[in-house]
Amino acid sequence: QVQLVQSGAEVKKPGASVKVSCKASGYPFTSFYIHWVRQAPGQGLEWMGVINPGGGATPYAHKFQDRLAITMDTSTSTFYMELSSLRPEDTAVYYCARSPSGGYDYWGQGTLVTVSS
Amino acid sequence: EIVLTQSPGTLSLSPGERATLSCRASQSIDSTYLAWYQQKPGQAPRLLIYGTPRRATGIPDRFSASGSGTDFTLTISRLEPEDFAVYYCQQYGSSPWTFGQGAKVEIK
Numbered sequence: 011q012v013q014l015v016q017s018g019a020e021v022k023k024p025g026a027s028v029k030v031s032c033k034a035s036g037y038p039f040t041s042f043y044i045h046w047v048r049q050a051p052g053q054g055l056e057w058m059g060v061i062n063p064g065g066g067a068t069p070y071a072h073k074f075q076d077r078l079a080i081t082m083d084t085s086t087s088t089f090y091m092e093l094s095s096l097r098p099e100d101t102a103v104y105y106c107a108r109s110p111s112g113g114y115d116y117w118g119q120g121t122l123v124t125v126s127s
Numbered sequence: 128e129i130v131l132t133q134s135p136g137t138l139s140l141s142p143g144e145r146a147t148l149s150c151r152a153s154q155s156i157d158s159t160y161l162a163w164y165q166q167k168p169g170q171a172p173r174l175l176i177y178g179t180p181r182r183a184t185g186i187p188d189r190f191s192a193s194g195s196g197t198d199f200t201l202t203i204s205r206l207e208p209e210d211f212a213v214y215y216c217q218q219y220g221s222s223p224w225t226f227g228q229g230a231k232v233e234i235k
Contacts, residue, residue, distance in 0.1 A: 055215055114164075
């Protein structure tokens with residue numbers, strides 16, 4: 011069955027970077043775009059960016075343009091989201107999600123990233 | 128950026144009642160690129176509707192969606208106990224993909 015399994019919770023200091031992984035299984039790795047979405051405590055969903063495993067452009071939300079990198083390792087069917095220059099307001103649950111023809115049909119379980127001094 | 132505004136923010140209803148949630152876009156959207164999600168505490172969102180009005184796999188037919196242009200609606204015909212949750216609309220026709228702020232359906 012389709013699974014997106016994310017790495018565990020992280021605690022980081024302001025100014026540091028975090029790299030969250032999302033391992034895909036149960037479907038052809040290169041067939042579906044993977045998006046990253048975050049949710050601050052008690053808040054709504056915020057789209058961060060997307061990667062096309064088949065190659066091509068990988069748009070990011072403008073607010074993250076300078077400090078976000080979404081990458082992948084085809085040998086391990088794993089996607090990565092790295093956010094740098096962390097601030098306390100980056101504290102959130104970060105999700106990877108698969109996008110077929112529309113919407114996100116499968117989601118990772120979420121990774122809590124806490125930014126605190 | 129397309130801003131999605133959901134209303135009402137909270138809907139207080141009883142099981143068996145009908146829920147109607149609104150999602151208004153700041154500019155016209157092709158309904159093909161409008162989705163709805165349900166989220167319960169501590170869980171990832173679940174896709175309900177995509178390419179309005181298509182139901183995702185396994186979603187019961189008490190969930191339906193409609194709309195065009197800037198006004199979209201999610202309807203739950205008869206609320207079941209498991210339907211009390213937060214609902215989000217999302218547009219994915221124009222980058223950046225954006226979500227509404229969410230609407231909570233709570234037990235009255």
